[in-house]
Amino acid sequence: MSVTSHDVAQLAGVSQPTVSRALRDDPRVSKATRERVRKAADRLGYVPSDAGRALSSGRTRRIGLLLTDLENQFYPHIIAPAFHQLESHGYQLMLHTEVADNDVVAERLISNGLDGVLLATSTIDSVVPLRLRDRRLPFVYFNRTSDAVSADSAVVDPTQGMREAAEALSKHGHRRIAAILGPANTSTAVNREIALREALAQQGMSIPARYIHRGPFDTATGHAGTEHFLTMPQPPTAIVCGNDVVAFGALNAARSAGVGVPDDLSIIGFDDLPSASWPIIQLTTIAYDLDAMVRRAADLLIDRIQSPGRPLEESAFPSHLIERDTLGTVP
Incomplete structure (x- = not known):
């Protein structure tokens, strides 16, 4: 019994x-x-x-983590710190993986009896925040935000990292600089592009339209963009990528084309994923405290659940450049 x-x-x-x-x-x-x-x-x-x-x-003590960008290798790195931080508050992490970001996803989240949701892959035009707000289900933006609804958020500020990257590129003699950027409907892609352009302008440089390639935050985008640039009569001497995963694709394309990195082409990523520092890769990248950002998002959500009327808070984590072997000097 x-x-x-x-x-x-x-x-x-x-x-x-x-x-x-x-x-x-x-x-x-x-x-x-x-x-x-x-x-x-x-x-x-x-x-x-x-x-x-x-x-x-009246609470399940369950928190949902919504991931819709399933091909992005960045997101597996946030699951462990989110789990441990929520567990320290007495909450369980429930992973919700979807291939869309729409009304159906919102209803699934609402129907699962969650106390709150971490939105990690929101697009600028997403309806999910609207539906969660209307049903009064607390949520926090992690990494990406949406214009649809103002909410607590934990994001990275790319300003300083891009400024240091532009300074390093100028110091190493780069003038033909290309960018492989993420989807235009994501706040991360938009904010990083703005920060990059402003940082290059401070160095008296710019990126012409022919040196811009956009696509999902995946290795295929990095590979395709780099392949395209390398066929140009005057290919870029450096490529700034929207994230490390894109940069990995760029590195693969350069290797396949027999182009030396960094002797012939420099590549810069963003995020400083653990694999970026592997000896076989040694990617120059823009870093920030990812684990702390995940933990802060979890804390913000618990605070919102416990104190629904508290003022909204945006936690913006500073970024900085880490120079490794993929950044070199123009011959």
Whole structure:
């Protein structure tokens, strides 16, 4: 016969509602009572039911992480820190992978009984934030934001990183600079392009339209853009990529074409993924504290759940250039 909360209450000498409150660390229950209840629960081997806790508290303590950009190798790196930070708050991470960003996705999130959602792959024109707002389901933007609804966010500020990249390119004698950018409907692509153009302008440089290539944040985009640039009568001497994954594709294309990096072509990424520093890659890239940004997004969401009326907060993480082997001097 399974142990119930009534058994715990009898052993601890308290009421059953007190057991429920004590096991979820309700501040209305004294510390001594909470410890007595936990000892009784441990002695009996009692494990609280998630369903029961949801019924009694009105919360499931489940947080959704929505990923719709499934081909982007950046996002697997955020799952572990998100899981651990939410777990430290007593919440479970529920991964939701979709191939679209629309009304159907929003309804699936709402119907899953979540306490809140981390939106990691929002597009500028996404309707998901609108639907979550209308249904009063708390959410936080991570990395990407949407123009549809203002909300708490944890993002990277590319300004300083792009400024340092432009300074380094100028120092190394680069003047023909190309860019392989992400989708125009993502805030990350837009913000990084703006920061790059402004940084190059400060160095007296610009990127002509023929040196711009756009596509998804994947290796195929980096490969295709680099292939195209290398067929030009005057190919660029450096390529700034929208993220590291795109830069990996650019490196592959250069290798396939027999073009030396950095002797003939310099390549710069963005994100400083763990593999960027591998000895076989040694990618020059723009870095920021990704783990801290993930943890901050989780904290913002828990704060929003617990204090719905608090002012909105944007946490913008600074960026900086890390020079490695893929940035060289123009001969």
